[in-house]
Amino acid sequence: MxxxxxxxxxxxxxxxxxxxxxxxxxxxxxxxxxxxxxxxxxxxxxxxxxxxxxxxxxxxxxxxxxxxxxxxxxxxxxxxxxxxxxxxxxxxxxxxxxxxxxxxxxxxxxxxxxxxxxxxxxxxxxxxxxxxxxxxxxxxxxxxxxxxxxxxxxxxxxxxxxxxxxxxxxxxxxxxxxYPIGYNLLPEKFTLSDIHSLYETLLEKKLDISNFPKKLITLGLLKKTTEKRNIGAHRSPHLYRFDKARYDQALSEGLVLS
Amino acid sequence: MxxxxxxxxxxxxxxxxxxxxxxxxxxxxxxxxxxxxxxxxxxxxxxxxxxxxxxxxxxxxxxxxxxxxxxxxxxxxxxxxxxxxxxxxxxxxxxxxxxxxxxxxxxxxxxxxxxxxxxxxxxxxxxxxxxxxxxxxxxxxxxxxxxxxxxxxxxxxxxxxxxxxxxxxxxxxxxxxxYPIGYNLLPEKFTLSDIHSLYETLLEKKLDISNFPKKLITLGLLKKTTEKRNIGAHRSPHLYRFDKARYDQALSEGLVLS
DNA sequence: GCATTATTTAGTAAATTTTACAAAATGAAG
DNA sequence: CTTCATTTTGTAAAATTTACTAAATAATGC
Missing domain, CATH: 3.90.79.10 (Nucleoside Triphosphate Pyrophosphohydrolase)
Structure with missing residues (x-):
């Protein structure tokens, strides 16, 4: 056919x-x-x-x-x-x-x-x-x-x-x-800045650059890796990854971001 | 037919x-x-x-x-x-x-x-x-x-x-x-106790008897009327009503109860 | 009347969370 | 080895939530 x-x-x-x-x-x-x-x-x-x-x-x-x-x-x-x-x-x-x-x-x-x-x-x-x-x-x-x-x-x-x-x-x-969103939107390892700007873009809203990543880390959603990314003439940011177990739990149970 | x-x-x-x-x-x-x-x-x-x-x-x-x-x-x-x-x-x-x-x-x-x-x-x-x-x-x-x-x-x-x-x-x-729920579930005028037990029943969860109504009042959702209800040998509770304008606004914009 | 009683309200202090901001750390570039 | 932009940690103030206490109140029974 x-x-x-x-x-x-x-x-x-x-x-x-x-x-x-x-x-x-x-x-x-x-x-x-x-x-x-x-x-x-x-x-x-x-x-x-x-x-x-x-x-x-x-x-x-x-x-x-x-x-x-x-x-x-x-x-x-x-x-x-x-x-x-x-x-x-x-x-x-x-x-x-x-x-x-x-x-x-x-x-x-x-x-x-x-x-x-x-x-x-x-x-x-x-x-x-x-x-x-x-x-x-x-x-x-x-x-x-x-x-x-x-x-x-x-x-x-x-x-x-x-x-x-x-x-x-x-x-x-x-x-x-x-719910946490990002697992399909970010590479496996990403910087706090990456996820911060992802949320800012989707929400079209400013999120405090210091407090927002802290919240994600406090919630246990993110895990710091030992690697860093070289981004040029600045301090190199750490790379993070999602804690999959915690992420999936948050997906099914929900969480509260502010 | x-x-x-x-x-x-x-x-x-x-x-x-x-x-x-x-x-x-x-x-x-x-x-x-x-x-x-x-x-x-x-x-x-x-x-x-x-x-x-x-x-x-x-x-x-x-x-x-x-x-x-x-x-x-x-x-x-x-x-x-x-x-x-x-x-x-x-x-x-x-x-x-x-x-x-x-x-x-x-x-x-x-x-x-x-x-x-x-x-x-x-x-x-x-x-x-x-x-x-x-x-x-x-x-x-x-x-x-x-x-x-x-x-x-x-x-x-x-x-x-x-x-x-x-x-x-x-x-x-x-x-x-x-969202506020209660407009169709409670009579036009009701006591703080009424709405408190409504929420406790629907959520199957204890809500502080003092703080919960305070929250509703703070949010502007409830208005106190001058009437009271006679419930027997105790202090008579005030009757409240929903502030319809605020209620509808909360319905469309959402709110956060804790 | 008046003390009693159960319940409704108001009040408040402690705990927690959020927010805003400052400062330190960092690593490449000049 | 200083400068710089950015990341990251730290922290104080503000706001909110929570837990609890105490006052107010209205019918009842004596």
């Missing part, structure tokens, strides 16, 4: 493999060099941007469907993925940007009202965080673009995806205070 | 009015007199207990579907309803308790594999809290029982509802620390 055949099969009979009426959407936040971005895609048949997402295979758990989507768009596997909210307002899919001609040009199929893709869909929102410099954004066959947007320069999004981004960002920031 | 006709219509053509493959389930917590309970139902055709739930009308928002279910089972409207998680594991609906003969006796319809009710379903979990003494549990036509169970004496539940209750309880307790 070539790609075109596969696409036709999906459009006409996708409901055999995927659950109709339910999708997942992913707000993938990208961090690098004190910048915070979000990954958006532009479908070939929709004249507007939206969050990457897709249907759920009948054999998949929700988070696995989200992980598959994240991997397809970024090439990255094993990210911290968190369900944040499910969206189901009756009018959430309203868009005037669907271009029937572009759809036909792409698929060779006229969309009919009885097609399984047309009906009302509830969507489960997940967010993820990654280092965007490690990603290789892939539009895939349905999209013409897949791009990182600065968090402050997000265009108006299709469907209810504006609200999704807002909710995802809110949940992510609340959870930053209650 | 009589009730039986309506039921048949639902089974055979419900997908016209309801969205297939998606449902909501409600963990309705009941509080009264320092007891914490949860409302369970026993379907006529399932030999086990489970959470009340149902399908979503095509015209409804998710929370409206949950509210409709809560009202149908308890008679109470306008409860604080909170989405806590969506469940979609492929094997979540596994049960050996479905009794085909009881189903046929109830509905007069043989369940066929192509029926819209049979296929895999994703369920959006909501929790609610109410004063169970104000409720009038209604089994409805599908269930033979609808009963409050003490939180420590919950039977094993069908499907993945054991996990749902656990998650709902966890979310409820986390949110108790971050």
């Amino acid at each position: 070539n790609i075109n055949e596969e696409l036709k099969e999906f459009i006409l009979h996708g409901y055999r493999q995927y659950i109709p009426h339910v999708s997942i959407d992913c707000a993938i936040f990208g961090y690098h060099d004190r910048q915070l971005k979000v990954l958006l895609i532009k479908h070939k048949f929709l004249n507007g941007w939206c969050l990457p997402g897709g249907y759920i295979k009948r054999t998949e758990k929700l988070v696995e469907a989200a992980g598959r989507n994240v991997k397809e768009r970024t090439g990255i596997e094993g990210l911290f993925l968190q369900q944040f909210k499910t969206f189901g307002d009756p009018n959430r899919a309203n868009t005037d940007k669907f271009d029937e001609e572009k759809w036909f040009a792409l698929t060779g199929i006229r969309m009919t009202p009885d097609n399984w893709l047309v009906d009302q869909t509830i969507s489960v929102g997940f967010y993820a965080i990654t280092d965007f410099s490690l990603s290789v954004p892939q539009p895939g066959i349905m999209a013409e673009a897949c791009t990182w947007f600065d968090i402050h320069a997000i265009p108006h999004l299709e469907f209810d995806h504006d609200e999704m981004v807002k909710e995802a960002l809110h949940t992510m920031r609340v959870q930053l205070y209650h | 009589n009730i039986n006709e309506e039921l048949k219509e639902f089974i055979l053509h419900g997908y016209r009015q309801y969205i297939p493959h998606v449902s909501i389930d409600c963990a309705i917590f009941g509080y009264h007199d320092r007891q914490l309970k949860v409302l369970l139902i026993k379907h006529k055709f399932l030999n086990g207990w489970c959470l009340p739930g149902g399908y979503i009308k095509r015209t409804e928002k998710l929370v409206e579907a949950a509210g409709r279910n809560v009202k149908e089972r308890t008679g109470i409207e306008g409860l604080f309803l909170q989405q806590f998680k969506t469940f979609g594991d492929p094997n979540r609906a596994n049960t050996d308790k479905f009794d085909e003969e009881k189903w046929f006796a109830l509905t007069g319809i043989r369940m066929t594999p192509d029926n819209w009710l049979v296929d895999q379903t994703i369920s959006v979990g909501f929790y609610a809290i109410t004063d169970f003494s104000l409720s009038v549990p209604q089994p409805g036509i599908m269930a033979e029982a609808c009963t409050w169970f003490d939180i420590h004496a919950i039977p094993h539940l069908e499907f993945d509802h054991d996990e749902m209750v656990k998650e709902a309880l966890h979310t409820m307790r986390v949110q108790l620390y971050h």
